[in-house]
Amino acid sequence: MQHQVKILEPTDLWYLENNINKETNRYYHPTKDIPFVQQVEIKLENSGVVIQKGSMYSCVGKLTYGVYKTDNRLKDIWISLRTDIDYNAPVYRGTGTVKLEPRQKGDFLHYTNIEILEHEQWEFDDGVFQFCSDNVVIGTKRLKFRQIAGSDDGRWRIALSALPGQKAQVVTATFAPTKIIELNKGEVLIADYDMVKGFTKGIEEDYRKLGHFGKGGGEGYVWFYNGEGKLLVSETSGMALG
Template sequence: MQHEVKIIEPTDLWYLQNNINKETNKFFHPTKAIPFIQQVEIKLNNSGTIIQKGSLHRCLGRLTYGVYKTDNRLREIWVSLTTETEYNAPVYRGTGSVFLEPKSKGHFLHYTQIQVLPSEQWEFDDNVFQFCSDNVVIGARRLKFRQMVGSTDGTWRVTLAPLPEQQAQVVTGTINPTKIIELRSGETLIADYDLVKGFTKGIREDYRKLGHFGKGGGEGYVWMYEGQGKLLIAEMEGLGLG
């Protein structure tokens, strides 16, 4: 499974009809909004992908359609009720291209591809997961009450792990750019905002108060991560530079 993020601009006829010089005003015009579209193309070569329900725009090739299922029906229903990743999410297999719903300017996302190793299990914010290879098991984890209060993650998180002895791929979409860092044993990550968008099993997450009444730091509630594993972080979150 491979993917490509395409930025589609208006046709030459659109520029002509709106009396805009394409060479000098391609990205900005003082009086007219120039529409640009972002669209993701997932390329399959004898492989498969699971996408969010409702996110398909079109597909082309020698492809078969199915729905995501595990060997545990109760797990499927539980995931469907508690996360945006429904148990009957579409699965496309074969050789060809799957195009996701286009996003208009102002709603573009930054996409990050993650290789999920056989021994790893990732946990993602519910609105971060976009699509993945079809050799995975998807689950859900309930957040603690104070974690719900401190973020916009909702009540549940999506968990994802590859099938035994296999390596999977997952692609996330966030408003700001993200990168993967590794937390080593004995290290601690502390953030005063929702910095982390996903992490592997082995990382312990908590939302706790740092200091009391101005003593001991006085930062109020912060996100803390300890243990050993990988984290998906958005350092530019809240800077307005996304």
């Protein structure tokens, strides 16, 4: 499974009809809004992809359609009720191209490809997951009360792991760029905002007060991460940098 994020722009005829010089005003015009569209293309080569329900725009190739199922349908319903994964999430398998719904300018996302290794489990904030290879096990992770108080993710998060003996892929999307960092034993990450969008099993997350009555830092409530594992972080989240 491979994906490509494309930015589509208006046709030459559109520029001509709107009296806009494409060479000099391609990205900005002082009086007219130039529409750009972001679209994700997923290429399959004898493989499969699980996508969000309703996010498919078109597909072409030797593909078969199904729905994501575990060995327990009650579990599937539970996952759909507790996370952003809809019940009966679509699965496309075979060889071809699946295009997702286009996003208009102003609503673009930053996509990050993550490889899920064997015996590795990732936990993601609600709304971060976009699509993944079909060799995954999708589950849920219940949050503690303090974690709920410090975020808008509700009481549950989505948890993904690869099938035994396999490697899987998951693609996430956020409004600000993200990267993967590793936390080693004895290290700690402290952030005064929702910097971490996902992490692997072995990382402990807590939302607690730093300092007391102006002592010991006096930052108020902050996020703490410690343990050993990987984290998906968005350092510019909240800076309005896009």
